[in-house]
Amino acid sequence: MDQGVVDLSRLQFALTALYHFQFVPLTLGMTFLLAAMETVYVITGKPIYKEMTQFWGKLFGINFAIGVATGLTMEFEFGTNWSMYSHFMGDVFGAPLAIEGMMAFFLESTFVGLMFFGWNRLSRGGHLAVTYLVALGSNLSALWILVANGFMQDPVGATFNPDTMRMEFTDFAALVFSDDAQAKFVHTTIAGFVTGAMFVMGISAYYMLRRQHREFAARSFRMAALFGVISSLAVVTLGDALGRLDYLVQPTKLAAMEGIWHTTTPPAAPWTAFAIPDDVAQKNYAEINIPFVLGPLVAHSFSTAIPGIIDLEQKARVNTVRGIKAVMALHQYSEDKDPAALATFKQYEQDMGYGFLAQRYAPDQDLSKLTADNTPAVLDRAARDTIPNVFVEFWGFRMMVACGFAFVLVFAFGAYFSLRNEIEKHPWLLRASMWAIPLPIIACEYGWIVAENGRQPWTVYGWLPTYMSASSHSVGYMIFSLIGFVLLYSLFIAAELYLMFKFARLGPTDHAAPKPLEGGGPLTFSRPGYADKSWQ
Amino acid sequence: MELYAILKLVWAGLLGVLLIGLGVMMGMDMGVGTLLRFVGRNDGERRTALNIIGPHWEGNQVWFILGGGAIFAAFPTLYATSFSTFYVVMILLLFSMIMRPVAFEYRSKVPGNAWRETWDWAFLISGALPMIIYGAAFGNVLQGVGFHFDWTAQYHQDESFIWYLLNPFAILCGLLSLALSIQQGGAMLMIRGVEPIYGRARTYASAAGLVAAVLFVLGGVWIQFIKGFVFTGKVDPSMPSTPLGGPAVARQAGAWMDNFHAIPILWVLPILGVVSMVLASISLRANRPALGWWLGALSWIGTIGTAGVAMFPFLMPSTTNPAQSLTVWNATSSAYTLGCMVILAGIFVPIILCYTAWCFSVMRGKVRVEDVVHDDHSY
Amino acid sequence: MTRLLQIAALAVVLVFALLFAVVAGDYAPWYFAWMVGTVMIILIAAAGAVLFETQEAGRADGRDPSF
Numbered sequence: 008m009d010q011g012v013v014d015l016s017r018l019q020f021a022l023t024a025l026y027h028f029q030f031v032p033l034t035l036g037m038t039f040l041l042a043a044m045e046t047v048y049v050i051t052g053k054p055i056y057k058e059m060t061q062f063w064g065k066l067f068g069i070n071f072a073i074g075v076a077t078g079l080t081m082e083f084e085f086g087t088n089w090s091m092y093s094h095f096m097g098d099v100f101g102a103p104l105a106i107e108g109m110m111a112f113f114l115e116s117t118f119v120g121l122m123f124f125g126w127n128r129l130s131r132g133g134h135l136a137v138t139y140l141v142a143l144g145s146n147l148s149a150l151w152i153l154v155a156n157g158f159m160q161d162p163v164g165a166t167f168n169p170d171t172m173r174m175e176f177t178d179f180a181a182l183v184f185s186d187d188a189q190a191k192f193v194h195t196t197i198a199g200f201v202t203g204a205m206f207v208m209g210i211s212a213y214y215m216l217r218r219q220h221r222e223f224a225a226r227s228f229r230m231a232a233l234f235g236v237i238s239s240l241a242v243v244t245l246g247d248a249l250g251r252l253d254y255l256v257q258p259t260k261l262a263a264m265e266g267i268w269h270t271t272t273p274p275a276a277p278w279t280a281f282a283i284p285d286d287v288a289q290k291n292y293a294e295i296n297i298p299f300v301l302g303p304l305v306a307h308s309f310s311t312a313i314p315g316i317i318d319l320e321q322k323a324r325v326n327t328v329r330g331i332k333a334v335m336a337l338h339q340y341s342e343d344k345d346p347a348a349l350a351t352f353k354q355y356e357q358d359m360g361y362g363f364l365a366q367r368y369a370p371d372q373d374l375s376k377l378t379a380d381n382t383p384a385v386l387d388r389a390a391r392d393t394i395p396n397v398f399v400e401f402w403g404f405r406m407m408v409a410c411g412f413a414f415v416l417v418f419a420f421g422a423y424f425s426l427r428n429e430i431e432k433h434p435w436l437l438r439a440s441m442w443a444i445p446l447p448i449i450a451c452e453y454g455w456i457v458a459e460n461g462r463q464p465w466t467v468y469g470w471l472p473t474y475m476s477a478s479s480h481s482v483g484y485m486i487f488s489l490i491g492f493v494l495l496y497s498l499f500i501a502a503e504l505y506l507m508f509k510f511a512r513l514g515p516t517d518h519a520a521p522k523p524l525e526g527g528g529p530l531t532f533s534r535p536g537y538a539d540k541s542w543q
Numbered sequence: 544m545e546l547y548a549i550l551k552l553v554w555a556g557l558l559g560v561l562l563i564g565l566g567v568m569m570g571m572d573m574g575v576g577t578l579l580r581f582v583g584r585n586d587g588e589r590r591t592a593l594n595i596i597g598p599h600w601e602g603n604q605v606w607f608i609l610g611g612g613a614i615f616a617a618f619p620t621l622y623a624t625s626f627s628t629f630y631v632v633m634i635l636l637l638f639s640m641i642m643r644p645v646a647f648e649y650r651s652k653v654p655g656n657a658w659r660e661t662w663d664w665a666f667l668i669s670g671a672l673p674m675i676i677y678g679a680a681f682g683n684v685l686q687g688v689g690f691h692f693d694w695t696a697q698y699h700q701d702e703s704f705i706w707y708l709l710n711p712f713a714i715l716c717g718l719l720s721l722a723l724s725i726q727q728g729g730a731m732l733m734i735r736g737v738e739p740i741y742g743r744a745r746t747y748a749s750a751a752g753l754v755a756a757v758l759f760v761l762g763g764v765w766i767q768f769i770k771g772f773v774f775t776g777k778v779d780p781s782m783p784s785t786p787l788g789g790p791a792v793a794r795q796a797g798a799w800m801d802n803f804h805a806i807p808i809l810w811v812l813p814i815l816g817v818v819s820m821v822l823a824s825i826s827l828r829a830n831r832p833a834l835g836w837w838l839g840a841l842s843w844i845g846t847i848g849t850a851g852v853a854m855f856p857f858l859m860p861s862t863t864n865p866a867q868s869l870t871v872w873n874a875t876s877s878a879y880t881l882g883c884m885v886i887l888a889g890i891f892v893p894i895i896l897c898y899t900a901w902c903f904s905v906m907r908g909k910v911r912v913e914d915v916v917h918d919d920h921s922y
Numbered sequence: 923m924t925r926l927l928q929i930a931a932l933a934v935v936l937v938f939a940l941l942f943a944v945v946a947g948d949y950a951p952w953y954f955a956w957m958v959g960t961v962m963i964i965l966i967a968a969a970g971a972v973l974f975e976t977q978e979a980g981r982a983d984g985r986d987p988s989f
Contacts, residue, residue: 039960039963039964040967042964043964043967043968043971044971046964046968047968047971047972050968050972051971051972051975053975056971068648069648069649069652071648072644072645072647072648072649073644073645073648075601075604075644076640076641076642076643076644076645077641078608079607079608079637079640079641080637080641082608082611082612083611083626083633083637085615085622085623086611086614086615086622086623086625086626086627086633087626087627087630087633087634087637088627089623090623090624090626090627090697090698091623091695091696091697092623093615093619093622093623093626094619094620094623094624094696094697094698095696096619097615097616097619097620097622097623097876098619098876098877098880099880100615101612101614101615101616101617101619101622101876101880102616102876102880102883102884104611104612104615104616105609105612105613105615105616105617105884106612106616106884106887106891107612108605108608108609108611108612108613109609109612109887109888109891109892109895110887110891112605112608112609113602113605113609113891113895113899114898116601116602116604116605117599117601117602117605117895117898117899117902118898118902119601120597120598120599120600120601120602120902120906121598121902121905121906123597123598124597124598124906124921125598125905125906128905128906129905146960168783168877170783170785171783171784171785171877172694172695172696172785172787173619173696173785175876175877175879175880176876176877176879176880176883177879179883180949184949184950184953186952189950189951189952189953190952192952192953192956193952193953193955193956193959196956196960197956197959200960200963225974226971226974229970229971229974230967230968230970230971231967232970233966233967233969233970234963234964234966234967237959237962237963237966238963241959241963245952248952338694341694341787342694422970425970426970426973428977428981475695475697478623478627478630478698479627479697479698479699479700480627480630480700484630484631484704487631487634488630488631488634491634491638495638495641495642499641499645502645502649503645503649506649506652506653509653510652
């Protein structure tokens with residue numbers, strides 16, 4: 008495999024996934040927030056809540072379109088750029104993606120049309136049901152995507168089949184109910200709730216600061232603040248649960264996140280609040296440590312030692328020796344179906360992935376060319392590979408956590424002052440809410456980076472290395488697609504932000520009354536200012 | 544026949560259903576996108592055309608996504624190999640597809656000729672190009688594709704992408720698919736549109752039906768001279784799903800006709816295709832757009848059914864190493880996955896069809912220019 | 923008689939919900955938490971809005987606007 012192509016494929020996937028993930032959290036949260044607003048409309052019958060649902064629904068629509076568009080890329084990119092991965096894991100990984108389409112995306116997309124267009128064609132209750140179905144559909148989408156992702160983090164419910172050279176599905180329930188999928192689903196969707204709540208609260212704060220749309224803004228602020236305060240607490244709780252899971256199933260990710268180079272000595276093991284980790288020298292500079300915190304934080308225990316990176320590397324070296332035997336036996340079995348080779352493979356099967364890791368550094372990427380002389384160097388490099396980039400993990404994690412706690416504070420103050428109806432007396436909080444609008448999205452992006460960079464060097468943890476997973480394209484192909492994505496996506500984000508700011512600034516007032524159209528006749532391009540406000 | 548072989552057959556059938564659903568539902572929206580600049584001569588008319596499919600395009604597009612997901616789940620090796628082999632073409636398809644949702648949502652939100660004109664061009668590209676590529680993919684697969692696998696089942700490409708874009712048979716298939724989509728989209732514009740959109744759509748759609756019929760017959764003649772693929776070794780339908788170490792395969796001119804010679808009843812499919820295209824064209828002319836729409840759907844069944852039956856059991860034959868061709872027998876998931884997915888599809892596909900039909904019935908009725916420009920929620 | 927049937931139906935729903943909670947709590951604790959939590963988040967946000975209306979009405983009547 009050409010390493011340049013692998014790196015470009017990774018770059019493209021990271022860019023498209025991070026880009027897509029700017030819009031997803033807002034969709035996840037806004038749909039339920041819209042449903043809550045419409046619920047109040049149906050209960051109280053006050054038209055202002057319908058207006059709120061429609062205005063925030065319009066902003067939601069601007070975001071939703073681009074989320075759907077960029078989601079298309081994700082569904083197809085596994086096939087276009089990760090063919091070996093798709094072949095090797097498709098038997099397990101494809102199923103949740105297909106179920107997502109059948110169970111969730113169809114639901115969401117079919118009803119979102121009715122949600123926008125059906126106001127005059129459905130009863131109040133009917134439309135409310137449609138809004139809830141859209142919310143449920145978008146969150147079920149997240150469920151199946153995260154079930155698929157859970158398999159990449161913690162591959163349960165599947166075994167390797169040497170006859171078909173791939174992982175095969177054995178236990179549907181184990182996959183769906185895997186701890187990682189469960190915790191990640193809740194963490195991610197609730198992070199979406201936080202994003203949606205911050206969006207509504209921030210824009211409402213903007214109106215309050217300008218003393219515009221006050222009736223509208225006060226109600227929106229109240230609902231968003233209450234929605235957000237519980238969500239932000241839940242996100243922090245789930246973040247803790249995920250950290251513990253990483254400790255249990257992905258020790259390399261956890262060690263990198265916390266910058267632990269040497270296995271800790273309980274109970275005094277310190278939690279490192281600040282450090283500058285150096286991946287090459289394998290040590291931290293400028294550490295600020297808080298003793299006695301790490302054990303209870305990560306393992307929920309004072310007596311457990313947390314394995315450090317240097318020890319994990321030594322362990323990986325042993326795995327790699329066994330893995331090389333597994334891969335060589337597998338290669339032989341694939342050629343002559345020799346039962347003895349199969350028996351050897353079965354003996355070392357659990358370490359096969361490490362053998363593939365070593366294959367990258369073998370002469371000509373051929374393990375049979377390993378000799379006593381070159382083996383130690385190959386083992387060292389493969390073992391070093393098993394550790395993700397510590398600097399990125401350490402700081403990505405800390406940025407995300409810092410954002411999370413900041414949200415709890417902002418929402419808590421917002422909810423408190425809103426409940427006392429004195430929110431307009433605290434412009435500092437309004438300003439903080441407004442400037443905090445993009446922060447949840449940034450925190451979500453950090454979350455993705457921590458989760459997926461921390462999984463490296465694997466696409467499926469412990470089984471398939473990333474370098475093997477990519478399609479065997481030429482560099483030219485990759486440059487073509489990368490340039491295309493960058494150009495298109497830049498245009499999209501420019502259009503999105505333009506419309507979002509335009510409509511958010513415009514606010515809801517001139518939204519309600521239907522506008523008469525000059526003449527009412529067919530419009531032509533030649534008339535300047537045609538259908539001036541008809542986009543409302 | 545063993546259970547595994549039956550499951551593989553069931554999924555080959557479901558793959559066909561999905562591809563037909565994709566052609567009918569997404570093709571309809573694509574046709575509207577392609578026709579947008581031609582049926583709408585001013586802004587109000589164009590917005591009306593967009594709002595005719597406005598409430599439904601999002602749901603229809605999921606057929607495309609589900610198509611990708613289902614191929615991934617049921618035919619992972621096919622998904623991996625075809626999407627990567629056709630890389631440049633697939634990326635072009637993606638680029639054009641991702642413009643569409645954005646174009647729908649953003650076009651009418653800003654007044655201004657330049658803004659809306661730009662998005663109208665985006666509709667044309669994102670309507671026509673995906674349909675051409677969709678058809679061309681069938682055209683390429685029918686001729687065989689240059690790829691082989693190494694021992695880890697990683698594919699290697701043996702051909703340039705330029706061939707996939709520029710070979711004449713693929714272009715013919717692409718135009719056929721484009722014509723079918725225009726027919727379908729035109730029928731929908733007639734069902735929910737009024738004059739002048741109605742009349743223009745009628746002209747384009749009925750012409751497209753006839754063009755499609757001619758292209759389909761032309762393709763049928765052409766296929767006699769194309770080298771098809773045929774098994775020469777012993778085939779075990781329950782074989783483990785791997786492209787490595789399968790039975791021998793030979794290439795012969797006209798081999799794609801073998802299934803029709805062996806089972807003459809299969810001729811129903813191509814005949815259904817041509818007859819429906821012509822009848823659809825006639826009924827659109829006769830101002831029966833709903834009938835024309837359903838006949839358009841039958842045209843898709845005939846067309847994709849014909850291609851599928853001709854190739855069966857091949858899915859994506861290899862010209863450079865025919866023994867590693869991907870077939871219904873060697874490119875599927877494990878029996879467990881296929882079984883799970885059959886059960887889930889059996890539950891969810893009928894539900895999807897029910898609520899899709901309900902949405903269409905809620906939003907039924909004519910869309911008029913004055914309604915669109917007065918409505919707060921329209922595109 | 924109708925009242926009795928209603929109570930019986932409610933009891934069945936209650937038993938079913940409890941069974942579901944027990945099973946879900948064992949096999950899918952976080953999924954279950956999500957369902958309960960999301961419903962709670964929506965209800966609290968909605969309750970906040972209803973409270974707002976009550977406060978507004980109270981203010982209109984000249985009573986203490988804060989709670």
